[in-house]
Amino acid sequence: MAAIEFEGKSxxxxxxxxxxxxxxWVPGLADIMAKDEDAVxxxxxxxxxxxxxxxxxxxxxxxxxxVLTKAIGKKLGKDKGNSKYLYELFPYGPGKQACxxxxxxxxxxxV
Amino acid sequence: xxxxxKFMYINNKAPYGTIYAWESLExxxxxxxxxQDVSLMFTGDGVYQLMKGQDTKEVGIKNFSPTYAALGDYxxxxxxxxxxxxxxxxxxxxxxxxxxxxxxxEDWAEKDSIKVVTSAELAExxxxxxxxxxx
Numbered sequence: 001m002a003a004i005e006f007e008g009k010s011x012x013x014x015x016x017x018x019x020x021x022x023x024x025w026v027p028g029l030a031d032i033m034a035k036d037e038d039a040v041x042x043x044x045x046x047x048x049x050x051x052x053x054x055x056x057x058x059x060x061x062x063x064x065x066x067v068l069t070k071a072i073g074k075k076l077g078k079d080k081g082n083s084k085y086l087y088e089l090f091p092y093g094p095g096k097q098a099c100x101x102x103x104x105x106x107x108x109x110x111v
Numbered sequence: 112x113x114x115x116x117k118f119m120y121i122n123n124k125a126p127y128g129t130i131y132a133w134e135s136l137e138x139x140x141x142x143x144x145x146x147q148d149v150s151l152m153f154t155g156d157g158v159y160q161l162m163k164g165q166d167t168k169e170v171g172i173k174n175f176s177p178t179y180a181a182l183g184d185y186x187x188x189x190x191x192x193x194x195x196x197x198x199x200x201x202x203x204x205x206x207x208x209x210x211x212x213x214x215x216x217e218d219w220a221e222k223d224s225i226k227v228v229t230s231a232e233l234a235e236x237x238x239x240x241x242x243x244x245x246x
Contacts, residue, residue, distance in 0.1 A: 058177060058180075059177050059178050059180060059181040060173065060174075060175055060177045060178050061140065061178050061181060063181070063184065064140070064143070064144055064185070066144065067181070067184045067185055070184065071184060074219075
C-alpha cells in the first residue's frame with residue numbers, strides 16, 4: 001500500500017493517491033499531493049477544498065462535478081460557479097483532483 | 112429531449128441489515144449524472160431508510176442517511192413514500208427526514224421532495240415508468 005510521509009507520520013493512500021482514512025486528513029497533506037502534480041495551492045484552491053470538506057461533513061458524499069459547480073456558484077458567486085473557473089484551478093477535474101487534496105474519496109459517479 | 116427515460120428506483124428494505132439501501136442510493140447518484148427523469152419510491156421496511164435521527168454507532172456501520180438530503184442538489188425531487196407502509200409501522204411523514212429541493216425557476220424556492228401516496232396511486236406512477244429498478 002502506498003503512503004505519504006508527512007511530519008513523521010505515514011498516511012495510507014489508494015493506488016490513485018486518495019487518502020484511505022479521511023479522518024486522518026491535515027491541510028499539509030493537500031500541499032504535498034499538489035506538489036506531486038506540479039500544482040501550488042492558492043486561496044482560491046483552498047476555498048474549493050474547504051467547501052468540499054464541509055459538503056462531505058453535511059451529506060457524507062463527495063458531490064458530482066455538476067452539483068459542485070452549482071453549489072459553489074450559490075455559495076461563492078456566479079463568477080466561481082462555472083466549469084471554466086473550476087477547471088483552471090483543478091485541470092485534472094475539479095471533482096477528482098480537489099476531492100483528493102481534501103482527503104475525500106473519489107466522487108460518486110465520477111467517471 | 113426524446114432520449115430521456117423515466118427511471119424508478121424501488122426501495123423496499125430496511126437501511127442497515129443489508130447493503131441494498133446504500134447500493135440503491137449510490138446507483139441513484141451515479142445515474143443522476145446522465146440527466147434522466149428519476150423517481151424514488153419507498154415501500155415496506157424501505158420507509159425506515161428515510162427516518163429522522165438515525166444513529167448507527169452501535170452497529171458500526173456508516174450512517175448514510177444525511178446523503179438523502181443531497182438528492183435535491185442532484186435534481187431528484189420525486190420521492191414517493193407509500194402511505195400503507197407508513198401506517199402499518201405507526202409512522203407518519205413527520206417521522207421522516209424533511210427532504211427539499213430548490214426550484215431554480217422560482218428564485219430557488221425550497222419545495223418538499225417527499226410525497227406520501229397510496230398504493231393505488233403508486234401503481235399508476237409505476238405504470239408510467241420506462242425503467243424500474245428494485246432494491
